[in-house]
Amino acid sequence: MPKEARPGTGEQAKQHALEQLRQAISRGEMAPAQRLVENELAEQFGVTRASIRAALIELASEGLVERIRNRGSRVRVVSVEEAVAITECRMVLEGLCAAKAAVEADEEQLTELADLGTAMSKAVADGEPLTYSDLNHQLHARIREFSGQRVAVELLERLNAQLVRHRFQLALRPGRAQRSLGEHLAVIEAIRARDPQAAEAAVRAHLASVIDALSE
Amino acid sequence: MPKEARPGTGEQAKQHALEQLRQAISRGEMAPAQRLVENELAEQFGVTRASIRAALIELASEGLVERIRNRGSRVRVVSVEEAVAITECRMVLEGLCAAKAAVEADEEQLTELADLGTAMSKAVADGEPLTYSDLNHQLHARIREFSGQRVAVELLERLNAQLVRHRFQLALRPGRAQRSLGEHLAVIEAIRARDPQAAEAAVRAHLASVIDALSE
DNA sequence: GCCAACAAGATTGTCAACGATTTCGTTGCC
DNA sequence: GGCAACGAAATCGTTGACAATCTTGTTGGC
Structure with a gap:
């Protein structure tokens, strides 16, 4: 037994x-x-x-x-309104993380972000939304990690856990990956340029677009 | 019994x-x-x-x-570094709340904020740091409340609960109230002007100053 | 035929006792 | 005299049973 x-x-x-x-x-x-x-x-x-x-x-x-x-x-079932509210919190918290990552990350980590960016571009070009979604999560997780902001990381992981169902639904939406890709590349670019303000703005723009998609 | x-x-x-x-x-x-x-x-x-x-x-x-x-x-004992990290998260989350409050609050609520501002000015003028600290908490709580962002409110209350000891220490620091007062009035002003961006910027400036004070 | 009171079943909340793990003081050895 | 192994005390983790509460199906009355 x-x-x-x-x-x-x-x-x-x-x-x-x-x-x-x-x-x-x-x-x-x-x-x-x-x-x-x-x-x-x-x-x-x-x-x-x-x-x-x-x-x-x-x-x-x-x-x-x-x-x-x-x-x-x-x-617990999270309503669409609640999913939006959660994503608003993610927006500002991930913005904080991106800004800190732009300052704190070392060269090796910046390279990893760049690699993720090219992998994501390839996934979109090959039309593999599943792979793209997975890389998407990895990118967000790495940025959080590189920020060194443990408090924000914990809050974000808790918030993300509540969104599984909505996230699933969102990933399969046609055309979403293409739009998302550009925003992600902008985030990576800003962090690699070590520009905290641009990085925060790019992350917030990305998640604002996610909020739009959630609300339909 | x-x-x-x-x-x-x-x-x-x-x-x-x-x-x-x-x-x-x-x-x-x-x-x-x-x-x-x-x-x-x-x-x-x-x-x-x-x-x-x-x-x-x-x-x-x-x-x-x-x-x-x-x-x-x-x-749990929160180190100074952790208190700073927590306050960084508060900074962006309260920024979000202030921005939403600037849009969502009704006229009555704006009046309440204005009243709190005058009360805080009076407390500083009278040299009553205890009263000021209390009004301080009320102001932050009201702004959170008026935002209607329940997710952010819950996160913030949880974060604030961890800061009791540091907060206590900070309130008694001489000269802190004067500096804090101006920042608080700026926040109130921005919200009453229904300017979300200015409100967020004012809140972030205020909490950035708190972070400075924490780090000494 | 419909509604209210009731009783049976199911599920959670509470309790006291047992077992496992860690800590700290003691003893014996080097 | 110092150190390691041992043992006792303290404390947490787990178990099974009991009590309180809610849900649901049934019955009686109107």
Whole structure:
């Protein structure tokens, strides 16, 4: 009876359940508004209910699930209005990160950004929206990372986790990649030029365009 | 034996403990890095350890306490560097709120901001830093509120909760109120003029000055 | 036939006890 | 006298059971 996949990690039961649940939600394996019954989850993940409870409390605090007194937990559904509000926050926070990255990044990191840019251009030229979406995430993540702003990084990762469903929907929209590509290249250009103000402006322009696309 | 202060609210034990603990930390009643032993807290608040555990997990997710496996919980100490990083995030997020408030606020709310401005001027003129600090918080809170940006508001409140100790230290610094006052008045002016860009710039200038003061 | 009161089922909240891990003081050895 | 291994105390993590609450299906009355 395999209780855990990787015993070497020494994960506590709660951490194990937390990570499993978080990934399941982030991958969209849990339907939106699906009920999360503690007993079922406990059996499903092979841990006790207390561990599931702890994980759910933490996920609720991250905004991924919704808990109602004596009524249980659901995966939270984010409305379009809320997705816009979240993206507005991303806009200013990623703007901050880009500005700092333009100052803090070293030459090797700048090269990595340039490589990502060419890869993205290729993905668009080849008409591979899936690859492009993946590179998109990588680019945003790298810029965050290079900024060295850990507080902003944590906030952004938390916000991004709430957008999985909308993000999925947005990536498949035809013509979106072409528009997005130009904006991304502008961001990369500004950071490589070590111009914090231009970098912030470019990121904000990009996410403003995402907000437009979200609102349709 | 009074078990709870207000039975009318119908608070669950966990919610009760959570609120008590959060306020105790926010008011600085718990020393920084103080150990939070679950048994002691349980007895102190008249609830069981399970409730305390749930509350601690939530507070840890909010960044107010720090939990280490099998080692217990402490109230988290934020270094000066971290306080600066947090304030950088506040800078862009409050900038966003101010810009939205400049567009969204109604006339009554603008009047309230103006009144707060005159009250702050008076507090500085009378040399009452305590009153000024209080009005300061009110002003920031009102601007957040008027923006209607609930996501940003929640992020900001979470960030602010982590700064209690540094904020306390900053308010007492001589000459700080005078400088701060001018920046605050500029923010109010920009919002009343319904100029989102100017409002954002004013807020960012103000918090940039706070960052300078933090770094000394 | 429809609505309200009621009861059964399901689910979460709470509790006390057990097991695992870490910390710290003590003892024995070099 | 200093250091390592050992053991006791403290504390957290986990478990299973119980109580409180909500939901749902049923029954009785109008």
